[in-house]
Amino acid sequence: MITRRTRKPLALFRKRNVGVLFLLLAILLHPHQAHAYAGPGSGFAVLSSAWTLLLTFLYSVYAFVTWPFRQAFRLARRRKSYRNAKFKRVVVVGFDGMDPELAERFMQQGKMPHFAKMRATGTCSKLRTTFPAISPVAWSTFQTGCNPGKHNIYDFLARDLRSYLPLLSSAQVKGPRHRLRIGKYSFPLGKSHVSGLRRSIPFWHWLGKAGIFCSVIRVPVTFPPEKFPGVLLSGMCVPDLKGSQGTFCFHSTHNRATTRYESGVRFTFEKRGSVLQSYIPGPDHPLHEESRELRVEFTVRPDPIRGEAEIVIGTERFKLKLGEYSEWIPVKFTTGFGMGARGICRFNLRQLEPEVEVYVTPVNIDPQSPSLPIAHPNSYSIYLSKLFGRFSTLGLAEDTWGLNEEVLDDASFLQQCYDNHSDREEMFFDALEKTPQGLCACVFDTTDRVQHMFWRYMEDGNSAAPRDSKSEHAQVIEHLYQRVDGLVGRIMQQIDPRTLLLVISDHGFKSFNRGVNLNSWLLQNGYLALHRDAIESGDWFQNVDWSSTRAYTLGLNGLYLNIAGREGHGIVKPGAEAEELTQELSQKLEGLIDPETGRVSISGVFACGALYAGPYATNAPDLIVGYSEGHRASWDAVNGRVTLKVFEDNPKAWSGDHCIDPRLVPGVLFSNQKIEAQGAAIVDVAPTILNVFGIPKPHHMDGRVWKVNSTSIDSTAPNQVI
């Protein structure tokens, strides 16, 4: 907890101040012309409150005068909007990665009574996920009701066809087109432009068009936010202030050769007497064309005796106990000329002796003063931030790499997750209150992050050996599910029978023990070549000889052919040759045995031509590789690295995963109403919700409409077992 100076507001009325009060009253009771001046003190109070009241009053007058007209218009429209609606409100609660098998187990153990109640009186089913079973893909399908061939998201990463380098698949930030160079400075003429790469139309746009209000919170792949008649806070894929998907900082007095972590940077404190100085790196300097990052310096004054340290950054000064997180601290990266970017970050005092170590979260976009659009309308993030305090805005807000790189310990990571989760809960319940009619959708991703990082405690023999004592964290995932159940319980208390509650997840979860480097396999089997003398490649295909490479893998599940005319140095002719190679690879990879375990590592290879249909199907990988349980693309393979080993243990804390054969990791579907949802898939959610509000399914949507029973629920009906 942050240490701040606090005073009691009624301190003035202590005995010793009573005399002063009487004196002041006496002065006030002797009016004189000059006494009319009350000074800046009361001036501040009067002005500040008067300004607020004036604004409120003016807006009230406007609202009052225009209310009858607006209301008449809306009533007419709303009557039309809700005329065919089966429910007045649909609440969609997404728990990223909630696994049906675990949910079933915990329900049977009586640990998830509210989910069990839904199973007994409403609906409980598995929910087929997308190919591949990756969050941005599945949630894009959820919101558009389309297969990836229509929404264009196949993974977190896409590849640059010319350079084979990775690109973020969901959004792209482009600098201003023109710049004015004066001396060493280069002034941007115009603004940076953020464009979304997810195509098709989210279903809340259709609802909005029909006059149905929607509150959408943290649904993945909603960055940049698109305009629609409702409010939206972007989720997964929102970058940090550096433009990355999250770069933490670790500051230590111990000087090590390593300066970089995966998704993090290490700094050595500069000692100045008893004070340690370091800095937080920010975005690139906008006035220098050469890459030169902006910085915000901070100091740390450690006090090992008290077990705390005082941190000063900008105008903020606070004390942290050992292991404690700060609140979200605003930081401003200034460039001069009135330009700059505002961000927020949290500090965690990791160690005081023998070395001082401070962890700093990635610098999130400040929701109170966003440098990039993260909400629609823009004021929605400001509203939430003013109401509940600053909150994490980064898409992947929980710093999984901080834990992977052992900069954070299990407990600190867990605290970070639950702090974010609590913020999200507050926002969700506010949205629920503000949406008495219409759609309220929110995705909680703590379920995904915690399962990724704590699966190792759930099973014996996991290659990522528990770092803390197993008993301490063995029940983290169980507690997570119980917490989620408690949240659902509170939601159920706040909704009436005219509300349709859908609790869904985009995929399930399985163990990740063994990594498979398909690039290495392709090298060993003659499909990929390195330049002469190179035994391994560097990151992102460094040393790969594209003129002799026929296939490569990038990202989590995609396998690409090096097609002539499509890839920059493609050699495989499209058509028959490509078709033949696709079949050949499928046959060889399906059933691939891990020699060390003797288990099948790939249970299915799927040709994308058969999976996807739509205008963006050509951007898809050529094959989706479905790993079997316990396996996944290795960390090297994900980063486009070719090594000597095809199979290797996964030693990281990231020990659970879902980027495997999608048939093995379906999500969940729970509802407070009876739904005929045989073979339900995540792609069905959007057309079903439209149907619930009486809006016909748009032709381009691929999902089918479930039959939702809006009559009273028979609580004696037998439970549907997952």
Added chain:
Amino acid sequence: MIGIATHQTSRVDTLFWLAPLRGDRNAIPLLLILALSLVIGFLAVLAFGYFSDQTKIRSVKDRTQAHLLAVRLFQDNLAAVLQAYRKILWYTVQYLYLALKPSLIMLAPLLILVVYLNSYFGYEPVHPNESFLFTAQMASGQAMNDVNLQLPAGLSESALPVHIESRKEVVWRLTAAHAGNYQVQLLTDGQVFSKKITVSDRLVRILIGRWREHPYQHWLDPSESSLPSTAAIVEMRVGYIPRTIDLGWVQCDWTVILFAASILTALIFKKLLGIEI
């Protein structure tokens, strides 16, 4: 010769070092007020920051702003809008409560300062060769009939005194030949009472009257104590003209300028100092 104190305005009575600059009657007070506003604004922000609960004020202001935004964001939802209005009012009351303590603490020194400064900026002194009124209010009709005004050299009566029976007042019209502080004396009922009259072209401290049992009299001018409660004269008053500052498009009382300029200064300093007001 009865009672002329000095023809030169004393250093104490001139306001700071600018007073010798005789220049513009309007510009010098305006500059001084602006300079004082700068100092007052800065000190007020510091004091407000120190004596207030900054965390709570920030929180209350944030919530007020949030509900203002809610009115706009959820304008179709009447219940949400009404709730937002209710919350805005509630948080405004909370803000006023939180601002009460620092405001009250600042009020005392500021009132003292303003009352003191009003003796400089509130009225213009009498100018040489300009006629002005000197009024004495008596305790009884008898005293009014017996009163006798004795003028020092340099002051002269330019008309006969007027007796206003209903208010027990006698009014003299006087003229000063030169700048300076003059002591006029009123004799009535065997008692002598004096009053200082300031004649100057400079920005000087002025006390318009001398009253019976006035609580600030001695503090405002140690040389002029309150009239005793048994005095035959209730009040002596010089008809100094209230000063207005010409801003070009509007004539303002000096307190208005001080108020506006100090608030403006405070708003600038609060941002620089990171203090929530």
